[in-house]
Amino acid sequence: DLTINKIAAGEVVERPSSIVKELVENCVDANSSKIIIDIIDGGKKLIKITDNGSGISSSEVDKSFLRHATSKIEKIDDLYDLYSLGFRGEALASISSICKLEMVTKTKDECVGTKVIVEGGKVVSKQPIGANNGTTMIIKDVFYNTPVRQKFLKSTHAETINISDLINKLAIGNPHIQFKYVNNGKAMLNTPGDSKLISVIRSIYGKDVCENLIEIEYECKNFKINGYIGNNNVYRSNKNLQHIYINKRFVKSKVILDAVAEAYKAIIPINKHCVCFLNMELNPASIDVNIHPTKLEIKFENEQELYIELRDFLKQKLLNSKLI
Ligand code: ADP
Numbered sequence: 001d002l003t004i005n006k007i008a009a010g011e012v013v014e015r016p017s018s019i020v021k022e023l024v025e026n027c028v029d030a031n032s033s034k035i036i037i038d039i040i041d042g043g044k045k046l047i048k049i050t051d052n053g054s055g056i057s058s059s060e061v062d063k064s065f066l067r068h069a070t071s072k073i074e075k076i077d078d079l080y081d082l083y084s085l086g087f088r089g090e091a092l093a094s095i096s097s098i099c100k101l102e103m104v105t106k107t108k109d110e111c112v113g114t115k116v117i118v119e120g121g122k123v124v125s126k127q128p129i130g131a132n133n134g135t136t137m138i139i140k141d142v143f144y145n146t147p148v149r150q151k152f153l154k155s156t157h158a159e160t161i162n163i164s165d166l167i168n169k170l171a172i173g174n175p176h177i178q179f180k181y182v183n184n185g186k187a188m189l190n191t192p193g194d195s196k197l198i199s200v201i202r203s204i205y206g207k208d209v210c211e212n213l214i215e216i217e218y219e220c221k222n223f224k225i226n227g228y229i230g231n232n233n234v235y236r237s238n239k240n241l242q243h244i245y246i247n248k249r250f251v252k253s254k255v256i257l258d259a260v261a262e263a264y265k266a267i268i269p270i271n272k273h274c275v276c277f278l279n280m281e282l283n284p285a286s287i288d289v290n291i292h293p294t295k296l297e298i299k300f301e302n303e304q305e306l307y308i309e310l311r312d313f314l315k316q317k318l319l320n321s322k323l324i
């Protein structure tokens, strides 16, 4: 139902950067090893995203634009065992209802690819086309048929910042993927895709930040964690360098940031924010990520226990570190 799609679009795709988020997450879910993102005018004029992932077979293409069409949940139990980023099957339906969308896609089992044009949520053209394995999405005229468009005509700068920030986060969360990001023709980011988190941090933040990090790795009953925390040379007065991933998903988590902050207070008595890049793995059954459609916030089952365990580990690590 196209009306429902437009309502859902307001939730899932509130702005150009949320479109970029959904599309790039789909590339990640498709097991891509390389993702190329091309943005013009903060995404309002053009969002072009190419991946070398699984592609969509010609017979499945139409289905992927239907609401609640997701290939990522086979049975309801899967909801509790979910590592893929998308699981609502709403993004493509929502996006295609408010933008002009062109997609070229090919699976490795097909000899030819498929090109579709989708307008107002409807596939208006579909034809075979020569293509590489993977998927290219081209979005033009974002929000062309909705009143919110006016609101975004002014916000190119803000949207560019949002998109860049988002791509950085996705790159940090996926060091095994090469991210190439071009904005208004200017190369912004090119990560090596060598599976090393430190390489991504270097690509984004440079050598100085990298040289002042402490590597951490820890495993206990409730969680596994690895990544880097800053030593006292790289603390910041803002929170821009705090990245937390849970089961590969970038999240906002007050509990985890509090644990980091408390640990950090043991070495820096002043109120500064520690730099941190943390990947945590938890049993998906012990977390709830579906409390908001943009899937940023997360709830834990054993919150207090997790807080104490993480805080004490990080504190010990910081106190023991020779860098400090
Ligand atoms: P979800 O990601 O929640 O499943 P989406 O609306 O984002 O829902 O995508 C619908 C479906 O389209 C996906 O389940 C997937 O099968 C397919 N799809 C979308 N983007 C890609 C892509 N880049 N590569 C391969 N398949 C894709």
Ligand code: MG
Pocket: 022, 025, 026, 085, 086, 087, 089, 091, 092
């Ligand atoms: Mg998706």
